[in-house]
Amino acid sequence: MSLAGRRRVGDIVRTLGIVAGTVLVIRGEDLLTDDQFVEDDESIEVRAVISGGLR
Amino acid sequence: MKCRRCAETAVVQLRSHNSAFCKPCFLLFFRRAVERAIDRDRMFTRDDHVLVAVSGGKDSLALWDVLHDLGYRTEGLYLGLGIGDYSAESERKAMRFALSRGLKLRVLALGEEAGSFTISEATSTTRRPPCSACGTFKRHYFDQAAAAGGFDVLATGHNLDDEAARLLGNVLHWQLAYLAKQQPVLTPTHPRFVRKVRPLYRTSELESATYAFLRGIDYVVEECPNSHGATQLVYKDLMNRLEQRMPGSKLMFVTDFLKHGHPLFADATAHPDLGECATCGMPAAGERCGYCRLVSEIERRRAQAVTYSRA
Numbered sequence: 001m002s003l004a005g006r007r008r009v010g011d012i013v014r015t016l017g018i019v020a021g022t023v024l025v026i027r028g029e030d031l032l033t034d035d036q037f038v039e040d041d042e043s044i045e046v047r048a049v050i051s052g053g054l055r
Numbered sequence: 056m057k058c059r060r061c062a063e064t065a066v067v068q069l070r071s072h073n074s075a076f077c078k079p080c081f082l083l084f085f086r087r088a089v090e091r092a093i094d095r096d097r098m099f100t101r102d103d104h105v106l107v108a109v110s111g112g113k114d115s116l117a118l119w120d121v122l123h124d125l126g127y128r129t130e131g132l133y134l135g136l137g138i139g140d141y142s143a144e145s146e147r148k149a150m151r152f153a154l155s156r157g158l159k160l161r162v163l164a165l166g167e168e169a170g171s172f173t174i175s176e177a178t179s180t181t182r183r184p185p186c187s188a189c190g191t192f193k194r195h196y197f198d199q200a201a202a203a204g205g206f207d208v209l210a211t212g213h214n215l216d217d218e219a220a221r222l223l224g225n226v227l228h229w230q231l232a233y234l235a236k237q238q239p240v241l242t243p244t245h246p247r248f249v250r251k252v253r254p255l256y257r258t259s260e261l262e263s264a265t266y267a268f269l270r271g272i273d274y275v276v277e278e279c280p281n282s283h284g285a286t287q288l289v290y291k292d293l294m295n296r297l298e299q300r301m302p303g304s305k306l307m308f309v310t311d312f313l314k315h316g317h318p319l320f321a322d323a324t325a326h327p328d329l330g331e332c333a334t335c336g337m338p339a340a341g342e343r344c345g346y347c348r349l350v351s352e353i354e355r356r357r358a359q360a361v362t363y364s365r366a
Contacts, residue, residue: 019295021070021261024268031066031268033056033075047276049264050216050291051112 009044010034016046023048060084067265070302078269085266089121089254096240098252103207105129106249108197109152109160111145113267113274114212116152118255120270122210123156130204134196135164136189137173138281145275152272161204163196172353174281180356181349185281188349195346199337201249213253216260219305220290222312234320238313245329245338257306 003012009025009032025032026045038044056065058077065075076084092098099105105122109115109131122129133149136142146162153160165173177188201209218237225233241251255263267274282288297304331337332344334351343351 019292020299021259022295024261024264026268031265033065033068035056047264048278049113049260050288050295051114051260051278051282 004040006037006039008034009036009038012038012044013046018046022050066269067261069259069262071259071298071306073302081265082269085117085258085262086121086125088258088262089118090125092239092254092257093252096252098210098240098254099127099208099250101127103128104205105208105210106197106201106204106206107131108193108209108211109133109149110212111148111152111275112212113272114214114255114260114263116149116212116272116274117263117267117270118210118212119152119158120156120272121266122254123158129158129210130206131158131160132197132200133160133162134193135162136192137165138175138279141275141277141280144277148273148275152274161200163200165192165196172350176357177349177353178281180360181352183349184285186285186287189281191345191349195335195337195344198248199335202247202337206249208250208252210252210254212255212263214255214260214263215258215305215309216291216294217287218253218256218309219294220287222309223290223294224286231320231323234317235323238317247331247336247338256309259305 003015007015010020013020013023013025013034020034024045024047026047027038027042032038032044056068056075057063058065058080059074060080060083061077063077063080066078067081068075074084105127107115107119107122107129109119111133119129119131131149131153133146135146150160150162152158174185174189174192177183177192178185181188197209197211218239221233222237224230225237239253239256243250294305294308327340329338329340332339332347333342334347335344337344337346339345339347
């Protein structure tokens with residue numbers, strides 16, 4: 001999905017309705033913290049960290 | 056955001072520890088946390104031979120990576136569950152990880168000695184939830200491989216979130232026997248069992264995923280297709296929502312239970328004297344172990360299905 005404008009990572013996560021601390025936000029080879037900004041033309045991966053079932 | 060240790064730019068924020076870390080400091084933090092858990096709970100020493108159960112996921116590969124890095128004697132064990140592309144991809148990632156670090160990985164496939172079957176078949180023929188059948192299979196294969204291989208310890212990648220979700224489920228249903236067994240170290244109750252340990256029980260999923268990413272570990276990101284709708288995911292979601300409002304809740308829930316709650320349940324249930332399974336020889340409370348009972352149920356229903364289709 002795409003979101004317009006320069007946005008803070010924490011705001012993106014909240015906009016997506018994701019509970020804090022349950023995803024990695026990845027830009028290229030880097031992890032981003034909530035206070036960092038994503039520019040309008042940049043792509044990020046929001047990767048869930050939750051494993052399910054029984055191990 | 057700055058690293059709490061060195062004031063460089065942070066790459067991860069851990070609200071539960073009221074901290075943020077840069078890459079080198081986080082890797083140090085994570086390794087120390089795992090090592091402290093191993094030492095605190097006397098899980099194993101560097102003289103022990105440790106079998107690490109790996110699934111190809113972030114937790115088990117992060118655990119194996121840390122143990123290898125800390126100088127423990129380890130081998131990996133991968134059990135192919137026959138869950139289509141998911142299992143094929145998991146096995147590839149586990150093998151690639153082992154190969155890249157020169158580590159020995161034992162690979163087993165479900166149903167090899169009992170006639171070929173899959174989790175899907177076990178689930179559809181016996182009507183058990185997939186995670187229940189899967190758990191029975193894994194326990195059997197892991198126990199058997201650890202005993203046959205002469206290992207001292209079997210280590211699994213269960214993390215803090217797994218433990219908190221499991222504890223919530225056990226408390227909701229007052230599962231006294233399960234509460235008695237919920238510990239990071241399980242002492243063997245039969246000569247054919249080895250000690251079972253969970254070195255990641257104090258580290259969260261966010262921490263193990265961050266560690267795996269920062270170490271460049273290529274793990275399976277997709278979840279097991281059989282886990283959709285699993286009760287454990289409901290408990291995890293509840294715990295994560297609580298954690299969001301009250302950081303540190305998961306760690307406190309689990310560690311305070313172990314400190315104050317577990318002793319109250321430890322003797323709540325009788326420990327049955329274990330004999331040996333008449334079919335496979337592994338420890339069993341009755342005539343046959345849970346695994347062999349499940350396999351014979353699958354075979355019986357398979358035979359019934361053939362009979363019905365012929366009729």
